[in-house]
Amino acid sequence: MRILLVPFALATLGQAAHADGISSAYTDLDSQKDCVTYAQAEEGDGEWAELACSGYRGYPVLIAYDDARESLFYGFPPGGDMTTVWESFSGFNSSGAKVEWRIESKGDVAVPFAVIHRRSISNPEDENKPTEVLLVAKVAQMEARDGCTIGLVLATGNPQANDQARKLADEKARNFACGKDKHTVIGNVPAFGRVDN
Numbered sequence: 001m002r003i004l005l006v007p008f009a010l011a012t013l014g015q016a017a018h019a020d021g022i023s024s025a026y027t028d029l030d031s032q033k034d035c036v037t038y039a040q041a042e043e044g045d046g047e048w049a050e051l052a053c054s055g056y057r058g059y060p061v062l063i064a065y066d067d068a069r070e071s072l073f074y075g076f077p078p079g080g081d082m083t084t085v086w087e088s089f090s091g092f093n094s095s096g097a098k099v100e101w102r103i104e105s106k107g108d109v110a111v112p113f114a115v116i117h118r119r120s121i122s123n124p125e126d127e128n129k130p131t132e133v134l135l136v137a138k139v140a141q142m143e144a145r146d147g148c149t150i151g152l153v154l155a156t157g158n159p160q161a162n163d164q165a166r167k168l169a170d171e172k173a174r175n176f177a178c179g180k181d182k183h184t185v186i187g188n189v190p191a192f193g194r195v196d197n
Contacts, residue, residue, distance in 0.1 A: 020105055020106055020107070021104075021105060022102060022103065022104050022105075022170055023102075023103050023105065024100050024101065024102060024103070024166075025056060025100075025101045025103055025112070026098055026099065026100055026101070027054070027055055027056050027098070027099050027101065028097060028098060028099075029053060029061060029095065029096070029097055029098070029099050029117075030097060031051055031053065031063065034053045034054045035051040035052060035053035035054075035063065036051065036052050036053075037049055037050070037051050038050055038051065038052055046066070046067070047065075047066070047067065047068075048064070048065060048066040048067070049063075049064075049065045050062070050063070050064050050065070051063040051065070055074065055075075055099065055101075056099075056101045056103075056112050057110075057112075059074065059075050059076070059101075059112055059139060060074075060075070060076070061073070061074055061099065062074075062077060063095070064086065068092040068093075069088045069089065069090075069091075069092060069093055070088060070093055070094060070095055070119075071085075071086045071087050071088045072087075072095060072117065072135075072137070073085070073140070073147055074099075074115045074117075074137050074138075074139045074140065074147055075112075075139040075140030075141060075145075075147045076140045076141065076142050076145050076147075077140060077145060077147070078140075078145045078146075079145075085148065085179075085194065085195070085196055086194070086195040087148065087149050087192070087193070087194045087195075088192070088193070089119065089121045089133075089190050089191065089192050090190070090191040090192070090193065091121045091122045091123075091124070091190050091191070092121070092122040093119055093120060093121045093122065094119070094120050095117055095118070095119055095120075096117060096118035096119065096120070098117075098118070099115050099116075099117050100115060100116040100117070101114075101115050101139070102114040102115070102116070102166065102169045102170060102173070104174075111141070112139045113138070113139055113169075113173050113174050114136060114137065114138055114139055114150070114169035114170070114173035114174075115136070115137050115139060115169075116134050116135070116136055116162075116165045116166065116169060117134070117135050117137070118132060118133070118134055118135075118155060119132070119133050119134075119135050120132055121133060121190045131154070131156050131189075131190055132154075132155040132156045133152050133153065133154055133155055133156075133189050133190070134152070134153040134155050134161050134162070134164075134165040135149055135151075135152055136149070136150050136151040136152070136153065136165050136168050136169050136173070137149050137150060137173075138150050138173045138174075138176050138178065139173070146177075146178050147178065148176070148178035148179070148183075148194070149183050149192070149194070150168065150169070150172050150173050150176045150181075150183050150184065151165070151168040151169075151172065151183050151184040151185070151186070152183065152184070152185050152186070152189045152192055153165045153168065153186045153187060153189075154186060154187025154188060154189050158187055161187075164186050168184055168186070172184070179194075179196065
């Protein structure tokens with residue numbers, strides 16, 4: 001019995017030591033399955049909606065939808081309401097079905113500090129070929145509730161897009177001051193803006 005416990009203990013120590021650092025976890029985002037609509041337009045009031053979706057281990061993803069455009073917020077919003085900020089592309093857009101969470105682990109504590117999320121933006125020159133962009137966002141923590149877009153990486157025709165997005169997330173997300181710092185743009189990305197209500 002002791003012979004079995006020693007290798008098990010060594011394996012556990014190796015896993016704990018290996019877990020420290022930065023890694024990725026992936027979650028699905030299906031508005032029909034993973035989200036609850038908590039506000040929406042009444043008849044004759046346009047086509048807007050606000051949804052709360054499951055994210056990573058209790059960290060929610062909030063979606064505000066209006067006029068075929070989406071603004072997403074990752075983590076815990078200020079005052080529990082994400083409608084205070086709208087961040088989106090000016091063109092019609094939609095979000096991808098997978099969210100990559102960048103997670104910093106220290107011992108038993110694992111905190112998601114950034115997300116990388118693919119967005120598709122309509123192309124006025126060819127409606128069958130949308131522009132793909134990786135949106136990099138700071139995840140709002142329970143205590144600070146400070147989350148926003150920190151960068152945009154053109155993914156269409158860019159084989160380095162994933163590496164560039166991860167580098168941006170890992171180097172800038174944790175210290176990014178939302179509403180003050182300017183987000184980084186890599187490549188010829190469609191127009192994107194932030195509106196504070």
